[in-house]
Amino acid sequence: DGGITQSPKYLFRKEGQNVTLSCEQNLNHDAMYWYRQDPGQGLRLIYYSQIVNDFQKGDIAEGYSVSREKKESFPLTVTSAQKNPTAFYLCASSSSGTGLRSNQPQHFGDGTRLSIL
Amino acid sequence: SQKIEQNSEALNIQEGKTATLTCNYTNYSPAYLQWYRQDPGRGPVFLLLIRENEKEKRKERLKVTFDTTLKQSLFHITASQPADSATYLCALPTSGTYKYIFGTGTRLKVLA
Numbered sequence: 001d002g003g004i005t006q007s008p009k010y011l012f013r014k015e016g017q018n019v020t021l022s023c024e025q026n027l028n029h030d031a032m033y034w035y036r037q038d039p040g041q042g043l044r045l046i047y048y049s050q051i052v053n054d055f056q057k058g059d060i061a062e063g064y065s066v067s068r069e070k071k072e073s074f075p076l077t078v079t080s081a082q083k084n085p086t087a088f089y090l091c092a093s094s095s096s097g098t099g100l101r102s103n104q105p106q107h108f109g110d111g112t113r114l115s116i117l
Numbered sequence: 118s119q120k121i122e123q124n125s126e127a128l129n130i131q132e133g134k135t136a137t138l139t140c141n142y143t144n145y146s147p148a149y150l151q152w153y154r155q156d157p158g159r160g161p162v163f164l165l166l167i168r169e170n171e172k173e174k175r176k177e178r179l180k181v182t183f184d185t186t187l188k189q190s191l192f193h194i195t196a197s198q199p200a201d202s203a204t205y206l207c208a209l210p211t212s213g214t215y216k217y218i219f220g221t222g223t224r225l226k227v228l229a
Contacts (some may be wrong), residue, residue: 065140110159
């Protein structure tokens with residue numbers, strides 16, 4: 001079945017540590033996104049990528065980094081500079097490189113819950 | 118700035134009744150609007166998209182309306198079932214950028 005796979009489902013970070021969240025899709029979608037979801041808040045966009053080897057900052061990119069070396073993969077690194085990383089992280093993809101303008105729906109993974117030890 | 122508001126309080130209704138959820142937005146004229154369903158611990162799942170020139174869109178027991186004058190979308194679930202219990206999110210593409218704004222979602226609980 002086609003879809004988006006996020007791993008791990010739960011992740012714990014020690015102080016000063018960088019951690020990487022995996023996101024893989026087999027939907028052949030050009031566009032991929034990372035969101036952060038906190039209780040009582042809507043999804044907030046961290047980074048997005050419309051094509052391989054290109055990505056843009058979202059609204060809350062500070063303390064995060066991404067790469068897009070393959071169409072299928074869009075890993076997110078939460079760096080030690082992110083002082084409040086505890087949240088539910090969601091990866092999404094949509095068809096076409098201009099997914100956000102072409103009104104294509106976003107397909108989401110089942111998230112990674114990151115906590116601080 | 119562009120804002121999107123959904124009722125943050127949970128909505129409890131009896132099984133069989135129609136649930137109506139509201140999405141209001143300000144400082145914005147979106148070309149379309151999307152509704153998603155999110156279950157606890159899961160990612161959102163796309164349900165419906167409605168364009169600005171469409172007044173109403175239906176899919177099985179779901180109905181969405183879009184009033185660009187009121188800047189409001191209503192999401193209806195008719196003949197609601199306990200399995201419809203979830204959080205429902207609305208999303209709008211922001212003008213001039215490649216971003217979506219998501220509402221905080223409204224949690225619906227259908228009581229048997």
